[in-house]
Amino acid sequence: MELKDKLVVITGVSKGIGRALVDQYLESGSTVVGLGRTEPKISNENFRFITCDVRSSSDVDAAFDKIKSEYNIPVSIMINNAGLGYFGFIEDYTDAQIHQLYETNVYSIFYTSRNVVPIMKENEYGHIINIASTAGIDAYPQVSAYCGTKFAVRAISESMYKEMRDYKIKVTCVYPGSVKTDFFRNSEGIDPHDYMLMPEDVATMIRQATQTPDNFHQVGLEVRPLQPKGPRKK
Numbered sequence: 037m038e039l040k041d042k043l044v045v046i047t048g049v050s051k052g053i054g055r056a057l058v059d060q061y062l063e064s065g066s067t068v069v070g071l072g073r074t075e076p077k078i079s080n081e082n083f084r085f086i087t088c089d090v091r092s093s094s095d096v097d098a099a100f101d102k103i104k105s106e107y108n109i110p111v112s113i114m115i116n117n118a119g120l121g122y123f124g125f126i127e128d129y130t131d132a133q134i135h136q137l138y139e140t141n142v143y144s145i146f147y148t149s150r151n152v153v154p155i156m157k158e159n160e161y162g163h164i165i166n167i168a169s170t171a172g173i174d175a176y177p178q179v180s181a182y183c184g185t186k187f188a189v190r191a192i193s194e195s196m197y198k199e200m201r202d203y204k205i206k207v208t209c210v211y212p213g214s215v216k217t218d219f220f221r222n223s224e225g226i227d228p229h230d231y232m233l234m235p236e237d238v239a240t241m242i243r244q245a246t247q248t249p250d251n252f253h254q255v256g257l258e259v260r261p262l263q264p265k266g267p268r269k270k
Contacts, residue, residue: 040065048118213260
């Protein structure tokens with residue numbers, strides 16, 4: 037897919053992978069709309085930020101109403117990047133934490149997708165990226181709620197790609213391992229470090245996936261740090 041002049045919508049763009057994605061798509065000549073609660077400092081005429089709580093279906097619907105009214109081109113790429121994690125034993129999760137995890141990591145995919153899928157089906161063109169985690173492949177202790185959301189993202193993505201492939205729409209689920217971002221701010225004892233994946237590298241992989249030939253479909257992209265704990269001690 038040629039990225040120049042394409043309309044790309046990305047959730048969670050204030051930092052990390054989302055911010056790196058915005059930068060790379062702008063460099064590729066795309067028009068980018070960012071959805072989220074915190075506006076990044078980006079000065080580019082091809083970038084538009086819309087304040088939006090992706091946990092709210094009405095907020096997401098209102099954001100897409102603005103997109104449809106302000107742009108005369110359809111959304112070609114939808115990247116569901118917004119997400120968060122809480123760490124702890126299962127009996128210690130609060131109701132608020134559980135709801136926030138599922139509303140942000142899972143429900144938001146339904147809210148954005150039902151806004152873009154009908155148009156993509158009509159045009160028989162588009163690519164949806166859902167960012168999960170290796171926690172959607174392997175379950176880990178003290179991350180049960182987060183793992184549950186990412187296993188859900190994996191299942192939703194697999195269903196979506198099977199629903200939409202006949203309409204020439206690609207759906208790709210991305211499974212990054214630990215990334216050097218502020219994701220671990222809610223975890224005691226885990227600090228971001230240089231042996232984690234770099235958000236710019238993950239963003240590059242995603243952007244390249246959206247540039248593949250029309251009949252080339254990467255359904256899942258799993259990527260992990262080679263030495264997540266640093267070099268082997270000899």
